Amino acid sequence: MRLRDRIFQAVFARLFVYNILFEDSEVDERFFELESDSSVLCISGAGCGVAGMLSRNPRTIDAVDINPHHLALAALKVEGARGRLPYRTFRALLGEGRVDDPRGCLTQLTAELPPWMQRHWRRHAGRFRHNLYEQGLTSRMVRLLRGQTGIDADWLRSLIGQPIDARRKTIDETIGPALRSPLARAITRSPLQLLALGVNYQQCERLQDEFGTSLAEFFLEHVKRLAETDLATNWFAWYFVTGGFAPEGSEGLPPYLRADRFARSREAETRVRFHRGSLFDRLAVAGPSTWSHYSLLDAPDWLDRDSERRLLQEIRRTGREGAIVLHRSVEDGCLFDRHDEGRHFERLSPESSLASALDRTRQYRHVWLHRLASR
Numbered sequence: 397m398r399l400r401d402r403i404f405q406a407v408f409a410r411l412f413v414y415n416i417l418f419e420d421s422e423v424d425e426r427f428f429e430l431e432s433d434s435s436v437l438c439i440s441g442a443g444c445g446v447a448g449m450l451s452r453n454p455r456t457i458d459a460v461d462i463n464p465h466h467l468a469l470a471a472l473k474v475e476g477a478r479g480r481l482p483y484r485t486f487r488a489l490l491g492e493g494r495v496d497d498p499r500g501c502l503t504q505l506t507a508e509l510p511p512w513m514q515r516h517w518r519r520h521a522g523r524f525r526h527n528l529y530e531q532g533l534t535s536r537m538v539r540l541l542r543g544q545t546g547i548d549a550d551w552l553r554s555l556i557g558q559p560i561d562a563r564r565k566t567i568d569e570t571i572g573p574a575l576r577s578p579l580a581r582a583i584t585r586s587p588l589q590l591l592a593l594g595v596n597y598q599q600c601e602r603l604q605d606e607f608g609t610s611l612a613e614f615f616l617e618h619v620k621r622l623a624e625t626d627l628a629t630n631w632f633a634w635y636f637v638t639g640g641f642a643p644e645g646s647e648g649l650p651p652y653l654r655a656d657r658f659a660r661s662r663e664a665e666t667r668v669r670f671h672r673g674s675l676f677d678r679l680a681v682a683g684p685s686t687w688s689h690y691s692l693l694d695a696p697d698w699l700d701r702d703s704e705r706r707l708l709q710e711i712r713r714t715g716r717e718g719a720i721v722l723h724r725s726v727e728d729g730c731l732f733d734r735h736d737e738g739r740h741f742e743r744l745s746p747e748s749s750l751a752s753a754l755d756r757t758r759q760y761r762h763v764w765l766h767r768l769a770s771r
């Protein structure tokens with residue numbers, strides 16, 4: 397990894413950046429094929445996806461992240477999904493981001509978690525006093541943009557009633573000027589902005605290769621793509637515009653928060669282990685045939701070519717026959733094609749195409765699914 401990406405990673409790992417996962421975990425539910433004898437290795441991010449897996453009751457989940465803020469939040473979501481709190485309190489805590497007695501609630505929720513996580517939540521219980529979803533670097537950045545443009549829930553409801561072309565035009569007129577201003581352009585070029593978006597230099601280059609444009613223009617185009625989806629239930633759109641999830645019904649919540657998933661997840665016998673550190677460290681200490689499923693988020697986009705190859709080698713070494721690997725990417729190319737190692741994996745092409753089309757974050761060029769071929 398190049399020096400500036402090493403520095404990026406070291407800084408990123410110390411900051412509370414995300415409070416939700418910006419990946420469509422409903423898509424993962426459909427294509428990842430988890431079963432009761434599955435063993436998963438995943439990068440946690442903010443944990444909506446890890447918590448969502450419980451409703452499928454896999455045997456084990458090893459959740460890893462270099463960022464302790466994200467891993468600790470993922471653990472709260474997992475413990476909530478397990479039913480350690482009544483559904484109403486769980487929904488208030490992680491659906492609305494606030495409860496009246498955060499300390500009491502978190503003490504109950506973290507009782508079975510490692511001591512460092514219990515200390516973490518004693519220190520940061522205040523995040524749930526007002527609204528978790530206004531905390532973290534990404535939320536602060538989005539709130540700044542909301543303040544500059546005046547967009548809110550009513551604006552989003554009015555957008556829902558418009559045809560797609562009109563939505564794009566409305567976004568151009570409402571958000572475009574704020575994003576195209578010299579100030580916004582300067583901000584989007586700053587390293588702080590890259591940290592808020594979780595885009596390291598390697599991934600930034602991949603984005604520019606694809607779109608040949610500034611990050612501000614890319615961001616505007618992203619919002620327009622988001623508006624092409626079913627806005628009534630797209631929780632990423634609600635989060636972006638209102639700083640919360642869709643208020644009506646449950647389809648506008650990340651799956652792990654929905655009542656039907658809660659009913660299943662609370663019965664799960666899944667053993668979840670949380671590992672603070674790099675994915676590579678976890679892979680290095682694992683033996684052959686350890687995992688049946690790998691969920692890598694878009695972390696491969698952060699890697700240089702040597703690390704990509706090492707990742708594929710390690711998955712091949714530690715994967716069970718037929719193991720499924722899921723990852724997302726902002727570029728058209730795929731690491732499985734770039735490296736000789738990739739020939740040991742079979743691309744699940746129809747599933748990858750459909751998953752890419754369905755992912756409602758509209759943030760990635762591809763959702764890739766590969767299967768480790770027989771040895």
Ligand SMILES: C[S@@+](CC[C@H](N)C(=O)[O-])C[C@H]1O[C@@H](n2cnc3c(N)ncnc32)[C@H](O)[C@@H]1O
Nearest residue numbers: 417418419441461462463466594674675694695
């Ligand atoms: C790659 S980032 C990007 C954003 C991601 N799509 C999301 O919605 O969270 C997601 C998470 O991966 C973690 N991460 C990145 N590289 C990692 C690695 N090599 N090992 C463990 N965690 C890693 C980051 O700390 C972050 O929490």
